[in-house]
Amino acid sequence: MEGEGTATGRQRRATASQLDQWTVQDQVFKIYGAFASIPRSAQSVILELQRDKHVEYLTRGLQQLGPSFVVLDAKCVLLPSSCVAFFLDDCFVWCSSIWTASILKVVLYERSRPWLCYWILHSIALLGESVDDELEDNAIDFLSRCQMPHLATTYAAVNSLVTLGGHKALSSINRWMHDAGEIDVRACYTAISVASILNILDDELAKGVGNYILSCQTYEGGIAGEPGSEAHGGYTFCGLAAMVLINQANSLDLASLIDWVAFRQGVECGFQGRTNKLVDGCYSFWQGGVFALLQRLPAFGGEGFGTSDVEVEWVSDSTSEGDDEDRDSSDDNEALHPEPDQEGHQSSSHSPESSTAVHIHHSRHNQLEPLFHTMALQQYIVLCSQEQEGGFRDKPGKARDYYHTCYCLSGLSVCQYSRSKNENSPPLPTSVLGPYSNLLEPIHPLYNVVSRQYHDAREFFSKY
Ligand SMILES: CC(C)=CCC/C(C)=C/CC/C(C)=C/COP(=O)(O)OP(=O)(O)O
Numbered sequence: 001m002e003g004e005g006t007a008t009g010r011q012r013r014a015t016a017s018q019l020d021q022w023t024v025q026d027q028v029f030k031i032y033g034a035f036a037s038i039p040r041s042a043q044s045v046i047l048e049l050q051r052d053k054h055v056e057y058l059t060r061g062l063q064q065l066g067p068s069f070v071v072l073d074a075k076c077v078l079l080p081s082s083c084v085a086f087f088l089d090d091c092f093v094w095c096s097s098i099w100t101a102s103i104l105k106v107v108l109y110e111r112s113r114p115w116l117c118y119w120i121l122h123s124i125a126l127l128g129e130s131v132d133d134e135l136e137d138n139a140i141d142f143l144s145r146c147q148m149p150h151l152a153t154t155y156a157a158v159n160s161l162v163t164l165g166g167h168k169a170l171s172s173i174n175r176w177m178h179d180a181g182e183i184d185v186r187a188c189y190t191a192i193s194v195a196s197i198l199n200i201l202d203d204e205l206a207k208g209v210g211n212y213i214l215s216c217q218t219y220e221g222g223i224a225g226e227p228g229s230e231a232h233g234g235y236t237f238c239g240l241a242a243m244v245l246i247n248q249a250n251s252l253d254l255a256s257l258i259d260w261v262a263f264r265q266g267v268e269c270g271f272q273g274r275t276n277k278l279v280d281g282c283y284s285f286w287q288g289g290v291f292a293l294l295q296r297l298p299a300f301g302g303e304g305f306g307t308s309d310v311e312v313e314w315v316s317d318s319t320s321e322g323d324d325e326d327r328d329s330s331d332d333n334e335a336l337h338p339e340p341d342q343e344g345h346q347s348s349s350h351s352p353e354s355s356t357a358v359h360i361h362h363s364r365h366n367q368l369e370p371l372f373h374t375m376a377l378q379q380y381i382v383l384c385s386q387e388q389e390g391g392f393r394d395k396p397g398k399a400r401d402y403y404h405t406c407y408c409l410s411g412l413s414v415c416q417y418s419r420s421k422n423e424n425s426p427p428l429p430t431s432v433l434g435p436y437s438n439l440l441e442p443i444h445p446l447y448n449v450v451s452r453q454y455h456d457a458r459e460f461f462s463k464y
């Protein structure tokens, strides 16, 4: 064993977080154990998505952003967990040295408002709902008046306006460009994503991006924020999506990337963001979204995203409609009904980690199967991340917030549509954990906006 002086950061972290990991696993397995011990008829109620409560929680959050979205409100209730540091980190570093804690909160709150708008509006859209006219007008007004000197908040604001949709929201976007800003994989993605959805992506903007992202793919297979850093789910999603958008995904080492992401789904059924770290609901999208992208690549049997115009093509197969009807879904049911052992621990034979051979295979009907355990992930989201009173959280014991609500719902949608051949063929009930009323709207995985709104925006920006 290596001594303290020579241990790598990851080895030290493994020791330090071992206890945390056991605690989290204990909590999660208790939830699954309790679920497994109740009658089947009652289980379907527990698996229900609390739609009304989620919409109520989200709408309240939007209203709290300020009646006209300009009043400064330092209430930190709206500021989500530490995960959000990744969205606002330059601001953290700058403020923490010179500002008092309360001013810091105000600055962070201000910086996060376009993000809060996006997380809330996108979550509402995923639930198939919309906001009333007054809230919509206020949001459009606020977002179009923001100076948005920051790429990531520009992405959040543009995605919010695309989600609101319609002429007023879309025409309020000034298709600006600007220089400077961060240099990391998030910045590459947010710049390329915004340019692509607004139909202003060109070779000049994409110049050098591919080589930079390639230099961030690590020996583990995932993608890091910067060259030399550690592979992380958030950056892996950003890196892969940006590479698909500039049509260079094939230059990544996709075999090692898929290996890395497959191993991030653990015995808790949810995903971790990086090696030896804890499961967290938000990675349902950052890691689940990586699978949604990979699945559509020709290298994995998908039909690609098109090339320069990034038109979404869904995975199709050569079999006739209805072939899926008799698909063997026994694997899926395992996640639904885990059998706890004597200590209440779920048997490892029901965990994704035990089926590590995440392979790309076609069923006997030549249908592409999901590349990860989508039922297990839905189980984690619905039973461990969902708050019965509305909203979603990182893990049991943590508080709900809008960031986790957005990315848990986005990940849930990815799971539900993981077998769908196209947007117009809704998933079979066997792909949706719990009652079929849990079905969310499908997303476009490159931008993480609801598909219908993506298509409307695409059409709008091809004309104007
Ligand atoms: C579009 C855009 C701006 C995307 C950003 C994607 C991104 C980098 C997400 C990661 C956010 C996150 C949960 C960090 C947690 O780090 P941690 O060290 O607290 O958590 P960990 O232990 O799970 O790694």
Ligand SMILES: [Zn+2]
Pocket: 083, 280, 281, 282, 283, 394, 404
């Ligand atoms: Zn998180």
